[in-house]
Amino acid sequence: MIKPQFRLDNQLCFRLYTASRLITQAYHPMLAEQGLTYPQYLVLMVLWEKDAQPVNDIAKRLRLETNTVTPLLKRMEAEGILTRTRGEEDARQIIVKLTKKGRDLQERLADVPEAIGSSLLCESVTPETIPGLYAMLDGIIRQLQEKQTNQ
Amino acid sequence: MIKPQFRLDNQLCFRLYTASRLITQAYHPMLAEQGLTYPQYLVLMVLWEKDAQPVNDIAKRLRLETNTVTPLLKRMEAEGILTRTRGEEDARQIIVKLTKKGRDLQERLADVPEAIGSSLLCESVTPETIPGLYAMLDGIIRQLQEKQTNQ
DNA sequence: CTTATTTATATCGTTCACGATGCAAATATA
DNA sequence: TATATTTGCATCGTGAACGATATAAATAAG
Numbered sequence: 383m384i385k386p387q388f389r390l391d392n393q394l395c396f397r398l399y400t401a402s403r404l405i406t407q408a409y410h411p412m413l414a415e416q417g418l419t420y421p422q423y424l425v426l427m428v429l430w431e432k433d434a435q436p437v438n439d440i441a442k443r444l445r446l447e448t449n450t451v452t453p454l455l456k457r458m459e460a461e462g463i464l465t466r467t468r469g470e471e472d473a474r475q476i477i478v479k480l481t482k483k484g485r486d487l488q489e490r491l492a493d494v495p496e497a498i499g500s501s502l503l504c505e506s507v508t509p510e511t512i513p514g515l516y517a518m519l520d521g522i523i524r525q526l527q528e529k530q531t532n533q
Numbered sequence: 534m535i536k537p538q539f540r541l542d543n544q545l546c547f548r549l550y551t552a553s554r555l556i557t558q559a560y561h562p563m564l565a566e567q568g569l570t571y572p573q574y575l576v577l578m579v580l581w582e583k584d585a586q587p588v589n590d591i592a593k594r595l596r597l598e599t600n601t602v603t604p605l606l607k608r609m610e611a612e613g614i615l616t617r618t619r620g621e622e623d624a625r626q627i628i629v630k631l632t633k634k635g636r637d638l639q640e641r642l643a644d645v646p647e648a649i650g651s652s653l654l655c656e657s658v659t660p661e662t663i664p665g666l667y668a669m670l671d672g673i674i675r676q677l678q679e680k681q682t683n684q
Numbered sequence: 685c686t687t688a689t690t691t692a693t694a695t696c697g698t699t700c701a702c703g704a705t706g707c708a709a710a711t712a713t714a
Numbered sequence: 715t716a717t718a719t720t721t722g723c724a725t726c727g728t729g730a731a732c733g734a735t736a737t738a739a740a741t742a743a744g
Contacts, residue, residue, distance in 0.1 A: 384581040387646035388639065390594070394663065395556045395649065396575065397670040400596050402553035403731075404677035405546045410733090421700065424547065430535040438722060443541070445551050448723055450701050457699080474709045474722045488539065495538035498546065501680060506665075506672035512545065514657075515669050519548040521657035526555040529652060554701075561703090572730060589692060599693055601731050608729080625692040625739045689742070696735080705726080712719070 408501060412494050416487060422458055423491070425451070429464065429480050430488055436475040445527070463487070559652060563645050567638060573609055574642070576602075580615065580631050581639050587626040596678070614638070 390396050406420045413423055421444075428443045429435065441451045455478055458464050463484040469475030507515065541547050557571045564574055572595075579594045580586065592602045606629055609615050614635040620626030658666065 384578070385639065385643070387650075388578050388581055390575070390578055390582070393578075393646070394653065394666065394670075395553075395560070395571075397667065397674065398549060398553040398556060399571075399575075401670050401673050401677075402546075402549040404596070404674060405549060407732085408677055408680065409546070419699065420546075420550075424541070424550075427535070427539050427541055427544075430539055431541070436722075437724095445555070446700095447702060449703085449725080452724060454700075469722095472710075472722085476723065488536065492536070495544070499538075502545065502673050502676060504672040504676045506668045507676075511665075511669060514662075515545065515666070516548065517657045518662060518666050519545075519552050521655040522552050522653050523548065523555060525653060525655045525658075526552075526559055529559065558702085570729065587692075588694095597730095598732060600695080600733085603694055605730075620692095623692080623740075627693065685744100687742100687744075689740100691740070692738090694735100694737080696733105698732090700731080701729090703726105703728095706724080708722090708724105710719100710721070712717100714715100714717075 405498070405502075408498060409494070412491070412497065416490055417461060418487075421454055422463075423494075425454060425458065426463070426480075426484065426487060426491075429478065429484065434477055434479045436469065436477055438475070440478060445523075458484075556649070556653075559649060560645070563642070563648065567641055568612060569638075572597075572605055573614075574645075576605060576609065577614070577631075577635065577638060577642075580629065580635065585628055585630045587620065587628055589626075591629060596674075609635075 386392060409420050409423065413420060418426070424444055425440060428440050437448055437451055437455065440455075441448045444451070455464065455466060455476075459466050461483075462481055464481060465479050466476050467479070469477050503509075537543060560571050560574065564571060569577070575595055576591060579591050588599055588602055588606065591606075592599045595602070606615065606617060606627075610617050612634075613632055615632060616630050617627045618630070620628050654660075
């Protein structure tokens with residue numbers, strides 16, 4: 383017999399893993415319309431917040447490694463969404479800047495957040511309960527983040 | 534200026550995506566010790582619950598597609614964790630059975646759930662708040678699951 | 685009893701994720 | 715100033731995920 387702690391239904395991790403995948407799938411049709419993937423959409427949001435950032439800052443903001451972000455950025459450069467240029471003061475850095483196409487995508491995707499947000503609402507997830515959900519996820523993320531960097 | 538709905542800090546999806554990745558990373562050292570990945574660990578839990586299942590049932594339980602599960606199972610077969618044999622009554626099915634090595638892994642991994650579970654606890658995530666978190670994630674998953682299958 | 689459709693699984697191509705490693709520029713140390 | 719270390723980014727290999735498509739067995743329809 384399986385030990386109860388191994389049951390999938392008792393696991394927070396499996397729920398997070400599943401929810402994350404299903405949400406990415408929910409984004410897919412809307413993003414694919416503009417030739418984007420979900421991680422690419424995340425990069426766009428980072429650059430819309432603050433344009434012209436080095437690779438490292440983008441990676442840190444997304445909590446990804448540069449070896450994940452570099453090829454991602456190269457693909458987006460090939461699509462004409464952004465440019466990658468050597469830093470002038472520090473020649474090790476690559477400064478990532480949006481092109482007009484990249485900036486314009488904010489308009490083209492304007493309806494996406496609302497569409498996704500409303501599709502998630504249900505009896506247990508409402509405008510009232512979402513702040514609590516955010517707090518719990520932020521707590522988990524902070525907890526794990528510390529654990530990773532402490533070793 | 535970026536529209537507020539595009540800010541990463543206002544996005545549930547990014548939190549889920551990040552939390553899911555960080556938890557997988559937290560599992561990594563313990564699972565790697567036994568030569569496993571997190572998705573392979575999920576397959577094990579499905580088979581510990583009920584051994585000798587067709588590929589499709591495993592995929593459904595994990596909410597994955599067979600084209601994700603098939604190569605995963607082949608790698609686990611190559612590691613001697615399970616066997617894949619044609620179904621006798623229905624020759625289209627592949628029945629997946631644990632080997633002794635696969636069954637024994639439950640003992641070898643006995644401390645993993647507790648280690649992960651306790652590493653997630655923080656002020657906003659406690660034994661009291663976790664049922665609420667489960668309910669919200671289950672709500673989101675149900676919501677998205679329905680939307681996917683309805684079209 | 686054929687032919688058509690459905691079902692179960694697999695193959696293929698693309699894009700992440702990430703550990704391990706490499707390399708060159710910048711900085712610290714001797 | 716020469717050498718060592720750190721920093722920023724990239725390359726490589728492996729293992730997911732997944733959309734699109736293929737194939738063969740089972741079942742339904744004619």
